Amino acid sequence: MRNKLINNIKNKLNKQFALKLVKRSMIIILYIIALFVAQASHVFAADEPLTVINNLSNFIFGLIRAVGMIILGFGVVQVGMSLKSHDPSQRANGFMTLAGGVVITFAKEILNIITGG
Numbered sequence: 001m002r003n004k005l006i007n008n009i010k011n012k013l014n015k016q017f018a019l020k021l022v023k024r025s026m027i028i029i030l031y032i033i034a035l036f037v038a039q040a041s042h043v044f045a046a047d048e049p050l051t052v053i054n055n056l057s058n059f060i061f062g063l064i065r066a067v068g069m070i071i072l073g074f075g076v077v078q079v080g081m082s083l084k085s086h087d088p089s090q091r092a093n094g095f096m097t098l099a100g101g102v103v104i105t106f107a108k109e110i111l112n113i114i115t116g117g
Helices: 002-039 049-085 089-106 107-116
Strands: none
Touching: 049 089, 049 107, 089 107
């Protein structure tokens, strides 16, 4: 009886290990396929190198603006939660997050004002 129980437990553990191994190997294979697909994309260059740099700059500042908007929204939520709970420290953190989100959102415009361009 005891040997049957031990063999049953071993079989279950072997099946779990086999399923985990298959799942892990499938994830690795899908990851490799995704990398191959991502590397096969075509890149079309513009005529002038300055145009390429400007396009890259606009793309990066667009990503920064998106992060700033997310932080700005989080700051608004924090201020709203602090007003509801009457917590002054959370209110201060909310206003700091709100101000940081505004600065990050308008980073490109602030840099243009500073550099004069």
